[in-house]
Amino acid sequence: MRAAVVTSFGGPEAVEVVETAVPEPGAGQIRIKVAAAALNPVDAGVRQGVFGGAGERIGLGWDVAGTVDATGAGAAWTVGEEVVALHYGTVKPLGTHAEYVVVDADAVAKAPAGADAVHAATLALNALTAAQALDLLEVTPGRSLLVTGAAGAVGGYALQLAAHRGITVAALAREADEELVRSLGAARLAGAGEGGFDAVLDAAVLGEAALERVRDGGAYLGVIPHAEPASVRGVRTGAVEVAADGRRLAELSRLAEEGVLTLRVAETFALDDAQKAHARLAEGGVRGRLVLVP
CATH class of the missing domain: 3.90.180.10 (Medium-chain alcohol dehydrogenases, catalytic domain)
Known part of the structure; x- marks a missing residue:
């Protein structure tokens, strides 16, 4: 072969x-x-x-x-x-x-x-990464979430999964991608330098620049294991390391069937x-x- x-x-x-x-x-x-x-x-x-x-x-x-x-x-x-x-x-x-x-x-x-x-x-890879990242961030409805790289594959799935969970999510993306990220579930584009988010999923791997947007005591999660910035201001930092999980993948497959995931x-x-x-x-x-x- x-x-x-x-x-x-x-x-x-x-x-x-x-x-x-x-x-x-x-x-x-x-x-x-x-x-x-x-x-x-x-x-x-x-x-x-x-x-x-x-x-x-x-x-x-x-x-x-x-x-x-x-x-x-x-x-x-x-x-x-x-x-x-x-x-x-x-x-x-x-x-x-x-x-x-x-x-x-x-x-x-x-x-x-x-x-x-x-x-x-x-x-598989991108939806599992997004789902497992949201689990680690422990974001619940009523809390604010920012997804960087929101027009990308992991970011896009994260927007849709967060919206499906009833979480209001802001997207960091190019202005040219605003229509796309809104269609994927973003409530709005984040403003330049806007901060104070309860949690940030840094799918764009911005590092410290994304960490600055987290409120004191909030949570930051990257997508490259062991490459996350050091904690500051009491912010919990970490990175998702995707794990193979057929049961979870089956749930995501059903969400794709239902049109929740694009x-x-x-x-x-x-x-x-x-x-x-x-x-x-x-x-x-x-x-x-x-x-x-x-």
Whole structure:
């Protein structure tokens, strides 16, 4: 089978599509025939060597949508079921940017009914990150929340999930994206230098500039583990490290079916054009996810 990997770190040109053996599922695992797999900023980080792994062949891709192709012992899935999954891991020999991928059965959920595989592939990593981040922030209705990078994938899901929970949320985004973020649930755009928020989800990785917008004793959460700014003024700081969770992913899949979550695709690329997809991601300004199709 074909798979996108890196064997040395660098720019988009470091991505290689190689021939490799089809992986076999072990106990408690399933193999998915990949129909589509999203490209995320974490993949660029892996490609650049941010997470280490020098000298190894590292597979790319965390998100996947496809069909169950084989099951290991104890995996309660049926061959042919349409599923989505998060394949967690920064340094792994194979990722989801491949024709087949093996994942733990408890990281899998049924794909959203009515969504094609390309759109379904945008769900797992970003929606789980947003949901788990909101849990950590412990924001409740009546409290104020600011989401930076609100037009992005994590930010957009965070807006929709917060609005669904009855939380009034302000968005930090470009003026050109105001219509988009309002459509995703933002009550308004945050003003320049506006502060005093009970909580901030810093999906744009602004760091201290976002921390300044939190009231004394509030909460700040970043999206890069161990990269959050130090606490000041009694503000609780931290970062979400996404965890694979099939049960939670199933809830998010149902919300996508119900229209609570919007599955946004910016552009699709063939797996063989993975370098081009990475180059497009590096250009920035993507609204929705780039998706690779084997």
